[in-house]
Amino acid sequence: MGMVPIRCFSCGKLLADKWNLFKxxxxxxxxxxxxxxxxxxxxxxxxxxxLSTVEFIDDxxxxxxxxxxx
Amino acid sequence: MNLEVVxxxxxxxxxxxxxxxLGLINAxxxxxxxxxxxxxxxxxxxxxxxxxxxxxxxxxxxxxxxxITDLDSFVKPEDCDCGEPLGCGRCRAVLLLDVxxxxxxxxxxxxxxxxxxxxxxxxxxxxxxPIAKLAPGQRIKLEAYARLGVGxxxxxxQPVTVCYHRYIASITIHxxxxxxxxxxxxxxxxxxxxLINGIVSPVNILECTLCNDCVTSCPRAAIEVRPEKDxxxxxxxxxxxxxxxxxxxxxxxILRAKASEFVSKLGGVER
Numbered sequence: 001m002g003m004v005p006i007r008c009f010s011c012g013k014l015l016a017d018k019w020n021l022f023k024x025x026x027x028x029x030x031x032x033x034x035x036x037x038x039x040x041x042x043x044x045x046x047x048x049x050x051l052s053t054v055e056f057i058d059d060x061x062x063x064x065x066x067x068x069x070x
Numbered sequence: 071m072n073l074e075v076v077x078x079x080x081x082x083x084x085x086x087x088x089x090x091x092l093g094l095i096n097a098x099x100x101x102x103x104x105x106x107x108x109x110x111x112x113x114x115x116x117x118x119x120x121x122x123x124x125x126x127x128x129x130x131x132x133x134x135x136x137x138i139t140d141l142d143s144f145v146k147p148e149d150c151d152c153g154e155p156l157g158c159g160r161c162r163a164v165l166l167l168d169v170x171x172x173x174x175x176x177x178x179x180x181x182x183x184x185x186x187x188x189x190x191x192x193x194x195x196x197x198x199x200p201i202a203k204l205a206p207g208q209r210i211k212l213e214a215y216a217r218l219g220v221g222x223x224x225x226x227x228q229p230v231t232v233c234y235h236r237y238i239a240s241i242t243i244h245x246x247x248x249x250x251x252x253x254x255x256x257x258x259x260x261x262x263x264x265l266i267n268g269i270v271s272p273v274n275i276l277e278c279t280l281c282n283d284c285v286t287s288c289p290r291a292a293i294e295v296r297p298e299k300d301x302x303x304x305x306x307x308x309x310x311x312x313x314x315x316x317x318x319x320x321x322x323x324i325l326r327a328k329a330s331e332f333v334s335k336l337g338g339v340e341r
Contacts, residue, residue: 002122003131012228057122061122061205
């Protein structure tokens with residue numbers, strides 16, 4: 001729910017482990033295509049998953065009611 | 071039969087196989103995808119999950135995490151005689167997860183999945199896979215049972231991701247007819263051909279997809295492209311659960327077992 005897919009939908013390659021690096025490098029203004037090349041994501045199925053993922057868990061987490069367990 | 075290793079990395083293997091029929095190579099490929107066993111989380115007992123990730127989504131995410139597989143010390147649950155609903159030490163591995171976000175947001179990574187001391191070898195291939203994200207005060211506590219399975223049951227048990235074979239091109243250039251115009255070089259989108267001293271030569275033959283664009287672009291019919299007979303290129307990439315050579319070996323073992331089963335069944339047929 002609202003997080004990166006663990007694997008590529010089409011081929012099954014593990015992608016989630018590369019997500020944080022991809023996200024931070026793209027946020028720093030790097031060209032996503034170059035970052036994907038650097039991370040070894042070659043096929044267009046995997047590249048689509050990385051480019052089109054929108055994480056919305058952070059938006060949901062904002063509405064968590066703070067409840068500390070006793 | 072002759073085998074040539076083109077490219078070998080930690081998680082992929084590319085081979086050229088000479089003098090072996092396509093059908094046999096395809097059988098090996100299909101067995102690698104669907105019948106070579108590997109480990110994946112199959113049952114999840116959730117003790118507490120107060121996160122925003124639903125139980126079933128969490129279980130699905132856990133299932134897709136590739137695990138380092140120890141094929142020699144585990145058996146498939148259907149081959150085990152323990153009869154336990156959750157299996158025994160021979161047919162399943164336990165992984166434990168207990169993470170609580172205290173005062174700040176906490177991401178649960180695959181490194182938080184702790185292997186049970188009874189089976190330290192079975193663990194996620196990569197420690198950096200995000201599984202869930204917890205708001206302060208939220209907690210996930212669960213027990214995950216990993217089992218051996220095959221791709222036929224569920225894609226999470228596939229030890230390979232991409233796995234394909236293709237023809238190898240054999241490109242003939244008739245030097246008497248080629249005038250070195252370079253049209254075939256420009257039209258080739260895989261950059262297989264190059265002009266060397268005014269004559270077209272194949273420089274990157276493994277990249278050729280036999281699209282025949284070069285043949286149709288040549289006004290003098292100086293180039294011919296044909297698949298090589300009984301030579302094939304086989305490439306596969308693993309999820310990291312097993313080394314590529316091991317997957318190939320296991321596939322061959324399974325193929326051999328199938329063939330000998332076939333022969334033994336044939337023995338019962340009257341000639």
